[in-house]
Amino acid sequence: MRRFLAFAKKEFRHIMRDPRTLLILFGIPVIQIIIFGYVVTNEIKHVPIVIIDRSHDETTRLITDRILASPYFETVTNTNTGKNIHQWFKKGNVRLTVVFDRQFGKKLIKSGVAQVQVIADGSDPNAARLMVGYLSGILAQAQQEINKQYGMVNPVGIESRMEFNPELKGAFMFVPGTIALIMMLISAMMTSISIAREKEMGTMEAMLVSPLHPLQIVLGKVVPYVAIAFLDAVIILALGQVIFGVPVKGNLVLLLGEVILYIILSLSLGIMISTMSPTQMVAMFISLFVLMMPTILLSGFIFPIENMPEALQWLSLVMPPRWFIIIIKAIMLKGAGLMFVWKETLVLIAMTFAFLLISIKRFTIRLE
Amino acid sequence: MSVDRQNSVAGSDPVVQVRNLTKRFGHFTAVNNLSFEIAKGEIFGLLGANGAGKTTLIKMLCGLSRPTAGMANVAGYNLITQPEMIKRRIGYMSQKFSLYEDLTVQENIRFFGGIYGLSKREAIDAGNIMIGRLGLEKMKNRLIGSLPLGWKQKIAFSVAILHHPGLIFLDEPTSGVDPVTRRQFWEMILETAGRGYTIIVTTHYMDEAEYCNRVAVMVEGNIAALDSPENLQRHYHVANMEDLFWKLTREINGSVTKSIQP
Known part of the structure; x- marks a missing residue:
């Protein structure tokens, strides 16, 4: 435990000492939510x-x-x-x-x-x-x-009402989507880069000859990012509510629980990526092209899944953000309870275990 | 006198005992059936060209790489069955610099103390002793990245022995360092060995071999010769380690080496 704490503390120090990392961790979420909320909007005016x-x-x-x-x-x-x-x-x-x-x-x-x-x-x-x-x-x-x-008979009059989002506000879509995107960015990309950095600098070797168990190394890497990603999720939710009026109708505890599950999922993806990348550059490219692009394009964040060609619809099934977006939209906008999202939650849990298993296996192989 | 007899050491239990240790990567044999022993307090040098198998051997002895065959006892533990125990008892410093550049001297000391299981108190005490010995009082709050290479090297070495490991592995610790710093670094190694630490060091600087108590010259995964530098020079009738190294490499893969010779 003492060894592990020393490691996690060191990781926090790395993060706090690097202005660029800090900017990515705290600046980007705020900037993104504001940009998405105001600029990339479905509404048309004037x-x-x-x-x-x-x-x-x-x-x-x-x-x-x-x-x-x-x-x-x-x-x-x-x-x-x-x-x-x-x-x-x-x-x-x-x-x-x-x-x-x-x-x-x-x-x-x-x-x-x-x-x-x-x-x-x-x-x-x-x-x-x-x-x-x-x-x-x-x-x-x-x-x-x-x-x-003119006293004429009305033909069939259509009176439509948009349930859950009466004003059809774009922010209702973008706040959940941005949470999915930012959690992926911070958790997966930042951890994979920080593990790859240790490999590049040669410090990973020093860690592996130390009495630290590989699992302690991985957990020590990951724990600070869990905390920061969680904080970011709360910031985004708060900004969404204050600036764009996006409500949290469902249970906040359930919502945050799902957020933590998704963070852990993203982190295990990040660890998996880091086992495949010898350098920070590689880790970043894999994260950007294998994680970020699909998150934006295939998760239903921007483009409706129903409109995709069938092959892409199938592909979107293996995109973790797709399931996460369904879950948090249901909880935030419809006030759904676990009863309504348990299937999606199970999918996320299964994915997390799969990624964790693969990365732990690969990490120990690397030791050999 | 026989060079082979030098493979074992007399007196107290050896710190390292290697028996038929082998590492193969596919069809390539990086370390071929090695057996030797290292006594307590010894500076044991591993000499060889790049790719001769020095680093592979060290990685196996540290528990970083699993041997294909053979066995070894390191710091009193079985390499195959107790690698985790070995990791607690050894210090390690590699050619790649292994401190964190964005942490201060003191933070690095505390961190490495922490992962080697020292309590906060112990880490602080050991750190203070180290800082005092190196005369680092003024630099202890500076980032490692801002220090000159010579200092980094000394601090990295001191951090590697912070937990009093008894056995220290140095994998090409002086590669890419200027002659003055190398000299200072070796003074530190000699002084540390004098305090009873056992040191295994790899190098491809032949002059550094003179500092070692015994030297194993590795050629293509084999130990071509193993003895004290003086004995080796006498036995092979050469004036220095450089010439000895040439002679041994030529003996083993003569035709290849000859063809590059003018």
């Missing part, structure tokens, strides 16, 4: 829109008012010709165009059917889909208003 109104009647004015009253759209011009539309789209100063046909109001009132044409800038398909979606919602609402005004 989209420049052109409304081409060839009808100019009460109903088109009402619809136009409703569109412009929403925070999503901002009018550029209000014209009655569509001559320059393509020019505008090309320049990029217009991203959405709404065209009301002649006699729009009359047709609507007479037959109950009138055409609105919506043209969106499809060069950014996600944004285009969102813009059209928002606009359709506004049109549907306006239609109901008009129907009421």
Whole structure:
């Protein structure tokens, strides 16, 4: 125990003494959550829109008012010709165009059917889909208003409500995702680098001839990072709540327990990587390309898993962050208890054991 | 006199006893069936070119590498069955510098004291004695990385014997060090051996062999000769260790060596 404590203490000293390490451990989580929260967002706001109104009647004015009253759209011009539309789209100063046909109001009132044409800038398909979606919602609402005004029967009205995230805030997605990413970064990458550093400097040899058991070396390496990663998770959760209003609806203890499980999983991955890398550079590259990229791309963090090709969906099954993100989203946003996430938790536990087993085996082989 | 008879030592129990020790990597035999003994207080030199098997031999004796065949007793314990006990009783310093550059002198001392099982009190006491002996009072709070190489080397050696190991392994401790520092370092080794420590040292500087009580010249995994430097020079009719080394390497793989000779 004394030997182990001496080792863990030394590890803390390394961390505290290196400004770059400190920056990675405490600066990056804060910066990332803020960047993801504010910049990489699914929400669209203040989209420049052109409304081409060839009808100019009460109903088109009402619809136009409703569109412009929403925070999503901002009018550029209000014209009655569509001559320059393509020019505008090309320049990029217009991203959405709404065209009301002649006699729009009359047709609507007479037959109950009138055409609105919506043209969106499809060069950014996600944004285009969102813009059209928002606009359709506004049109549907306006239609109901008009129907009421003129005493007409409402066709089927859709009233949608987004459960768990009524405002469809992007932060609800990015806070859980960022926790998964940061835990992976700190736990896996930093431990693999710090073990590889000892190999590179030759100090690992000194450790291996010492009476320290290999297990003590590995644990001593890992314990400080468990503590720091846990602290980071708490910081991210707090920032998410304070800045972006992302709630923790479920049991906090359960949530933190799952976080610790995921940290241990990431650490065992880090140890496994370090057994394969002779130098810090190699450890860093493996961590970045084998861990970070899949975490971002395949875990459902940014891109929905359902939309992936089948082969990638299968691949995403072996990505630990995928399961972790499901778990913490359920706990944080839906207030789910262990009853609802036990399967995913079991997957994480099984993965942890597998990685630990492999790395302990490989670590002792290295001794030979 | 026979060189072979020198493989065993007279008097008290040997600190190291090696019997038919062999290490193979696939088809390559790095250490071939070696047997020798080392007495307490001896400075035992392992000489040889790179790849002669010195480091492999040392790694086996430290418990870092498992022998393919043979057995050994090191510091009173069986190498095969009790490697963990051996690790507590030996000190080790390698050609790669083995202190932490981003820790201070004192932190390094406490850390290595800690992993060798010294209590905080013991580590502090042993550290103070060491700092006093080396005259390090002014430097004890400086980072190792900021010290000149000569000092690092001395501190690394002192840290390696902090826990009074009795048997010390030095694997090319002076490679890449200037002649003055090497000289000072050897004075330290001699002084330490004088206090009853047994020292096994590998080197490829032939002049350093003169400091050893006995020298084993390794050629391609075998011990080509083993005796005191004086006896070896007399026996092989050479003036210094450099010439002896040439003679032995040529004898064993003559044709190859001859062809590179002018």
